[in-house]
Amino acid sequence: MINLNKNIIRSILIPSYVLIIVIIISGISSLFAYLNTGADRSSMLHTKLEKIEQYIPEVTWSPLNNEGRPMDEEVLKKIENDYLDAWYVKLVAYKTNTTFGIKDYYTDNARENIFAFIELNVKEKVTVESTTLNHNPTLEFFSEDGQLAVFTDKDVIEYKRVFKDEKLILETTEKSTYKIIVLLEDGFWRIRHFVKERSERFKTEPDLIAAEYLNIKGINYYPQATPWDMFGDAFLINTISNDFKIIKDSGLNSIRVFVQYDDFGKADVDKEKLEKLRLTLDAAEENGLKVVITLFDFYGDYSVLNWTLNRRHAKTIISGLKDHNAIVAWDIKNEPNLDFDSRGKVNVTSWLDNMIDLVKSIDPNHPVTIGWSNVQSASILKDKVDIVSFHYYEDIKTLDLAIENLKKEVGEKPIVLQEFGMSSYAGIWKPFGSSEEDQANYHKKAQDIIAAYNLQFMSWTLYDFEAVPKEVVGSLPWRKNVQKRFGFIDINGTKKSAFKFISQ
Known part of the structure; x- marks a missing residue:
C-alpha cells in the first residue's frame, strides 16, 4: 500500500515539475524576444492617439522651395503626421495637467517648457482646453542627411478656454506663428524646437446676408x-x-x-x-x-x-x-x-x-x-x-x-x-x-x-x-x-x- 501511494505521488509530481520548467523557459524566451525587438511605439504611449477620431485640423503647406536636400512628399506627410500628433498630446496634456505622451513627441530640450507650464498650472489649479483649427506650414530647410527639418507654421488658429478652480476665466481665439525644428529619431519626427514667434487675438466678423x-x-x-x-x-x-x-x-x-x-x-x-x-x-x-x-x-x-x-x-x-x-x-x-x-x-x-x-x-x-x-x-x-x-x-x-x-x-x-x-x-x-x-x-x-x-x-x-x-x-x-x-x-x-x- 505504501509503495502504491509513492507511485501515485510520483506520477503527479513529475508532470507538474515538467510543466513548471516549460512555463519558466517560455517566459524567458518571450522576454528575450522582446528585448531583441523594438518596442511598439503605440504601446509605449500613455495617451492613445486616435488623431483621425479626435484631431484633424486643416493643414496647407506652402509650395516646396526649401534649402538643403529636396523634400519627398512621403517624408513631408510623415513629418506632418508626427507634428500633428505632437500638437494633440500637448493639447491633452494641458487639459489634464499630465505629461503622458510628451516624451514620445518632444526631445528633452523641447519638453522642458511643457513640463514647467503643467507644473505651474497644477500649482495654480488651472487647466486649459484648446484646439487648433488651421495650420499653414512653410518648409525652410531639410538637412542633407534627412535627419532634421525646419519649418514655420504661420497663422495657426487656436481656440482656448482657461479654467481656474474649474471656473471659466478666459475664452479666446488666437492667430499665431511658430518656428519648428524636428529631428528624426527611431523612425519618428520629434520636436526639438517649438517657439511661438508672434500671436494676436483672432476674431472673425463674417458678412451677414440680408x-x-x-x-x-x-x-x-x-x-x-x-x-x-x-x-x-x-x-x-x-x-x-x-x-x-x-x-x-x-x-x-x-x-x-x-x-x-x-x-x-x-x-x-x-x-x-x-x-x-x-x-x-x-x-x-x-x-x-x-x-x-x-x-x-x-x-x-x-x-x-x-x-x-x-x-x-x-x-x-x-x-x-x-x-x-x-x-x-x-x-x-x-x-x-x-x-x-x-x-x-x-x-x-x-x-x-x-x-x-x-x-x-x-x-x-x-x-x-x-x-x-x-x-x-x-x-x-x-x-x-x-x-x-x-x-x-x-x-x-x-x-x-x-x-x-x-x-x-x-x-x-x-x-x-x-x-x-x-x-x-x-x-x-x-x-x-x-x-x-x-x-x-x-x-x-x-x-x-x-x-x-x-x-x-x-x-x-x-x-x-x-x-x-x-x-x-x-x-x-x-x-x-x-x-x-x-x-x-x-x-x-x-x-x-x-x-x-x-x-x-
Whole structure:
C-alpha cells in the first residue's frame, strides 16, 4: 500500500515539475524576444492617439522651395503626421495637467517648457482646453542627411478656454506663428524646437446676408415609412419626389431636412449618404421647392478637442452642396439649447459660434440660422445668424406675445417659426389628448397669427408615423404615441382636417 501511494505521488509530481520548467523557459524566451525587438511605439504611449477620431485640423503647406536636400512628399506627410500628433498630446496634456505622451513627441530640450507650464498650472489649479483649427506650414530647410527639418507654421488658429478652480476665466481665439525644428529619431519626427514667434487675438466678423428677400412657407419633412432614417437603406427617391409634389400643391414652397452626424459618417462623410441628400435636393428643385438643411442632428458632444472632426464633417457636406439651386439656408443645429444643462451653455454656444464662422467661410451666399427649441433662447447669437429661428409647442394663445417680445430683441432680423404643431393623439396613454378637429383649429389659429406678423414658417410635419425611434422621445409610450400623430396626413394616406390650414 505504501509503495502504491509513492507511485501515485510520483506520477503527479513529475508532470507538474515538467510543466513548471516549460512555463519558466517560455517566459524567458518571450522576454528575450522582446528585448531583441523594438518596442511598439503605440504601446509605449500613455495617451492613445486616435488623431483621425479626435484631431484633424486643416493643414496647407506652402509650395516646396526649401534649402538643403529636396523634400519627398512621403517624408513631408510623415513629418506632418508626427507634428500633428505632437500638437494633440500637448493639447491633452494641458487639459489634464499630465505629461503622458510628451516624451514620445518632444526631445528633452523641447519638453522642458511643457513640463514647467503643467507644473505651474497644477500649482495654480488651472487647466486649459484648446484646439487648433488651421495650420499653414512653410518648409525652410531639410538637412542633407534627412535627419532634421525646419519649418514655420504661420497663422495657426487656436481656440482656448482657461479654467481656474474649474471656473471659466478666459475664452479666446488666437492667430499665431511658430518656428519648428524636428529631428528624426527611431523612425519618428520629434520636436526639438517649438517657439511661438508672434500671436494676436483672432476674431472673425463674417458678412451677414440680408435675408429679407426670403419667403419661407414650408414644412419639416420625413418620409412616412422611414422617419428619422430618411437616408438609410430604405431610401426611395420616387416616394420622396411624390411627397414633394404633395407639399408643393398644398401651397408651400420649402422643406426642412436633417443630416444626422453619426449616420452621415462623422468626420469621414459617407459618400453614398451625401449622394442621397443630393438626389433629395434634385427632387426638391424639380418640384419647385427650396430646402433648409439642418446639420449635426442628434449630435451632443461639444468637446473642444472634437471641433476639428465636426468642421471636417460640415466642410465636406457644405462644399459639396453649396452650389445647388435648391439650397435656401443652412441650419447649424436642431434645438442645441436642450443640451445646455448636460453639456454646459458656454460649451454649446462657443461651438455654435465657431461653426457659424466655418459655414459662412465655405458658403457666403446662403443665410445661416439655428433651430432653437423655444422662443426664450432664440436671440442667442442673434448678431451672428442671418435668420432667427425658433420652435413653439406651447399654448397657441401666448404665441402673439412671444413673437412681439422676440421682435423687440432681434430688431429687423427675419424670423422663422421653424417648428410648430399639435398631435391629434387621444388614447389609452393620453385619454384627454387632442382630436383631429382640435389639431385643425390649432393650425387655423397658427396661420392667422403667422399672417398677422408676416412670419416665415415651417410646420411639423407632413405625415403621421407608424413608429417613432426611442432615440427621439424616449421609450415611454405616452410620449411616443403622441409624437406619432403630428402629421397633416394620417397613416392610411388620408388628409386630416388640419390639411386645409397647412398653408395660409
